[in-house]
Amino acid sequence: MVQRAREIGLEIPETGGDYLQIISLAARDARQATGVFPCTRFRHVKTGRGKFFWCIAFASDDPHEGLATSTPPEAKYKALQELLQKKGPPRWYWGS
DSSP states (O other), rough: HHHHHHHOOOOOOOOOOHHHHHHHHHHEEEEETTTGGGGGGEEEEEETTTTEEEEEEOSSOOGGGGGGOOOOHHHHHHHHHHTTTOOOOOOOOOOO
């Protein structure tokens, strides 16, 4: 997301609070640019090994999230993956 922030002209974050704001704005821009904004959320997640990180979520096992509850069709995430220049398959985390 920091790379995307640079691409859209946002200043590089200097503090932790600035970092979160900048990556949030960059994630929003990427989601809007690829048309996935309505079906995604920017979320803080925890892997099964206890690692926390920010991601763009397409699905959730929490019905209150308002997201799909299963893996999205490939067409939904391919444009975002290409915009962010991510190689390889998406990472899916189910449960914590």
